[in-house]
Amino acid sequence: SGKLTVQDIQGFKGRRKITMLTAYDYPMAHAIESAGIDMILVGDSVANVVLGLESTKDMTMDQMIYHACAVRRGAPHTFVIGDMPFEAYQKDAARSAGNAARFVHEAGCDAVKLEWFDCALEAAESVIRSGIPVMGHVGLTPQTADKLGGFKVQGKDASAARALIRQALDFEKVGCFAVLLECVPDRVARLVTETLSVPTIGIGAGPSCDGQVLVTHDMLGLFERYKPRFVKAYARMNQDMIKAFEVFKDEVRDGKFPADEHIFKIKEEEFKNIRR
C-alpha cells in the first residue's frame, strides 16, 4: 500500500482512529511499518529512552537527522514526522523553516512537529509557508516543562483549559495539519477534538482524540526507568532481553554455545596441510 498523505490522515477524523508510534532506528521503524501503523514520529524522546539523557532539550538537529535517516530507511512507505528539537526553533524562531527543511531534504520526512511556546505560532507559520506540514503539540510540552511546573497534567482548571484550547485553535488557524495533546484531562481533550477540524493525536489525553501515540520503548517495556500512568505495556522486552543475555552467558560458560550448526568446517585434507 502507498504512503499516506496529509489529506488521507485528515480524512480519518470522525471515520476511524489514527495510530502513531515513535521510532529512532531502522529495525524499530521496519517493525512499525510492517504492523501497518499510520504515522511514525522520530521523537526527541530518543534523548530519554535511547540516549539516557535527562531532558529532551539536549537533542541537537544533527542528532535528530541521524535518527530520522535511519527511520526512513526502515519505513520507506510510512508517513514520518521529524520532531523539531529545542535548538531548532525555540532559541530563534527565524531558524524554524531552515531546520524543518533539513528533516525533509536530508532525512526524507513528510512533516515536522513542534511544541507550544511563546513564539510557537511564528515558528509554525514560517515552516508551513515554506511548504512543510506541521503538527502542533500542546498540553505537557517537555521542552518547556520547567515553565509548566514539571511533568504534570495540563489544563486542569477552567482558565488553563481555555488557554490550551486557544493554543490548539491557533495552531489550526496558522495551518497545522494536526494537533498533538499530551497529558490533558479526557473531557478537555474531547472538547479540543470536537472544536478542531484537524485531527487530534493524544498521549495521556483519553479515548476521544482522533488518534493515539505512545513512545515505543515505553509500550514495549524496553525502557522502564519511569512509567507514566498513560503508558500501557504491550510487552516486557527489557525482561526478555535480560533473560536472553543470561541464557547466552550460561551457554557460553557451559560450552553449549556455539553448537554444531553455528560452526564453519575445513576439509580434513586442508587441515592436515596447515602444519606441513
Ligand code: KIV
Ligand atoms: O518525543 C516524543 O516521543 C513525543 C511524544 C509526544 C510522543 O513528542
Ligand code: NA
Ligand atoms: Na517530543
